[in-house]
Amino acid sequence: MRNMNGDMEGVIESLRRLKWAAENRVSEAQALLDQAKAERDHIVRMLRVAGVQEEQPKAKPKKEKPAKVNEETRASVLNAIRLWTELGNPAIPGVPGSFTTMDLEEYTPLHSSSIRNAVKNLRDEGIVRAVGLKAGMPRRAPMVYALGEGNETSE
């Protein structure tokens, strides 16, 4: 029993030495890291004084999540598109049934942002296609859409 206790003490002592050595290595590495950081900061400060602008890392663009559109909104927008198409007043001459989201606002009680989201989803589904920007608009030109062939509203 005494012999066993002696072995255990020896093991514990050697583990303590190993721990002490590891702690020493950590503190040495930390000192080196601190020194390297201090050198880097000093160089950055010198560059700043010399008038050199460092490039900031570009922010990653956020991934656009598809907005959820319920069935009622979708149906209302499709109905508005149908009404607009029947009117025969295309947003772009030569493209029958072409419309902007602003054109649909008169034919549906929905908010303009809901209409935009619904049209975006319909575009992703391939029911609506983008034709191009409306020419001759004084400010930001709106996107013009048109129904694809074999569309839902004609069924």
Next chain:
Amino acid sequence: MKRASSDLQIRSFSDREIISAMGDLGGGTEVLASDLATRIFGLNGNDDEKVHRHAARCVTSRLSWMKRYGLVEKGDDKGTWWPRSGASSFATRRSGAPSPQRSRTRLKVRSWS
């Protein structure tokens, strides 16, 4: 004159939409890349000549890629393009039509080595 909607890029349009726009302009016949650019980017007479040229170059570059995939062909006259016959059915396909977002996604190939 700088366009207010200068953030619009040709990649916002899917191949299907570009082929449909070519159909709108030419009805299956040859279309000038500059006319297609005018339609897509909503350009008009007030826009700078530089803007027109840049837009036409963007559209030509895209059409060149679409030619590699067999969707369009170059016309006989300079700057003219026409959609291939198979491409129009791709353009009018309803179900599973590629969205602009999906068509831009790169395929990930898993390596088994």
